[in-house]
Amino acid sequence: MANSKRFVVLALILMMATIMPLIEARAFFVFGDSLVDVGNNNYLITTARADSPPYGIDYPTRRPTGRFSNGYNIPDFIGQRLGLSGSPLPYLSPELTGQRLLTGANFASAGIGILNDTGVQFVNILRMFQQFSYFEQYQTRVAALIGPDRALELVNGALVLITVGGNDFVNNYYLVPGSLRSRQYALPDYVVFVISEYKKLLMRLYDLGARRVLVTGTGPLGCVPAELALRSVDGQQCSPELQRAAALFNPQLVQILSELNSEYGADVFVGVNTQLMANDFVTNPQAYGFITSKVACCGQGPNNGIGLCTVASNLCPNRDVYAFWDPFHPSERANGIIVDKIFTGSVEYMNPMNLSTIMALDSRV
Numbered sequence: 001m002a003n004s005k006r007f008v009v010l011a012l013i014l015m016m017a018t019i020m021p022l023i024e025a026r027a028f029f030v031f032g033d034s035l036v037d038v039g040n041n042n043y044l045i046t047t048a049r050a051d052s053p054p055y056g057i058d059y060p061t062r063r064p065t066g067r068f069s070n071g072y073n074i075p076d077f078i079g080q081r082l083g084l085s086g087s088p089l090p091y092l093s094p095e096l097t098g099q100r101l102l103t104g105a106n107f108a109s110a111g112i113g114i115l116n117d118t119g120v121q122f123v124n125i126l127r128m129f130q131q132f133s134y135f136e137q138y139q140t141r142v143a144a145l146i147g148p149d150r151a152l153e154l155v156n157g158a159l160v161l162i163t164v165g166g167n168d169f170v171n172n173y174y175l176v177p178g179s180l181r182s183r184q185y186a187l188p189d190y191v192v193f194v195i196s197e198y199k200k201l202l203m204r205l206y207d208l209g210a211r212r213v214l215v216t217g218t219g220p221l222g223c224v225p226a227e228l229a230l231r232s233v234d235g236q237q238c239s240p241e242l243q244r245a246a247a248l249f250n251p252q253l254v255q256i257l258s259e260l261n262s263e264y265g266a267d268v269f270v271g272v273n274t275q276l277m278a279n280d281f282v283t284n285p286q287a288y289g290f291i292t293s294k295v296a297c298c299g300q301g302p303n304n305g306i307g308l309c310t311v312a313s314n315l316c317p318n319r320d321v322y323a324f325w326d327p328f329h330p331s332e333r334a335n336g337i338i339v340d341k342i343f344t345g346s347v348e349y350m351n352p353m354n355l356s357t358i359m360a361l362d363s364r365v
């Protein structure tokens, strides 16, 4: 009896395993900058790229992929937990065709910001309006594959992640002293302007069919090794200007998300407090098993924070004990910690709810 029950369960599991690939897993779409780019910039003529060693040194292939990480980044860890085989492919990848389109796509491009004039020095990158127009093109391609109704269902049912905004400070307002934007706006007014542009982008995303969108705030911008090297007097204290920018930006972002949710009458947009998430290991690295959050694993100069991470840079032997992989980007293990908090965080971290709760809710509809 027990054995036959076990047999039935086993048979069911085997059946599920064979049926599952036919039922599409929830699709996953990613928009934004280098924190979530998985290789679009490899296909572009730009200096904002991570396609040479030692990038990817801890990736399963041990080779650079275009991720600004020693291994996985945030979309990879989310994708794995969604039950996808990993992150969706970069939209510009020639391998993203046929059935592979149905698990989603990543449109992110290193160097971009909310504003079109952010990252001008990187020349040819996918700015937000281009990422969205590729998303439209994607939907046309998927509609040709499975029909317009199922294509819309796939998009409406998808999880979306958008990570953008840090570069509007680092690679625009604060890029050079006396930048165009800093002469045009005092910081608080600039933040109001950037946030109002961000709101338009999010409304566009809704119009394009997104119905569950994780929206990350900026991290502790002033505490990354690049800023410690560049702006801090002692290489230890976070840059007050950039910290002020993040402190102004993040609460206003949460505010527009809740405005949009009440306009749409649903919890479409979920605020991810990456500042708090990263602050935890930035202020107390030892508690997370890091030896430092002030020195990048790969780089040169003070804090290993100057210039790019290249094959000629200093490289730490154990990437897992560094919170920052390069002067701007978290290490693979730090990315994993952030994603843990995305899934399980309390309401201060995930507003109005964490991804575990979202997955449970959405699986019931």
Ligand SMILES: *[C@@H]1O[C@H](CO)[C@@H](O)[C@H](O)[C@H]1NC(C)=O
Pocket: 115, 116, 129, 197
């Ligand atoms: C950014 O540029 C595109 C293309 O030129 C334009 O359609 C869009 O309105 C611009 N966005 C802003 C906020 O200026």
Ligand SMILES: *[C@@H]1O[C@H](CO)[C@@H](O)[C@H](O)[C@H]1NC(C)=O
Pocket: 343, 344, 345, 346, 347, 353, 354, 356, 357
């Ligand atoms: C997610 O958030 C809810 C509500 O804040 C909380 O009860 C739960 O413990 C969190 N974590 C998980 C894994 O659901």
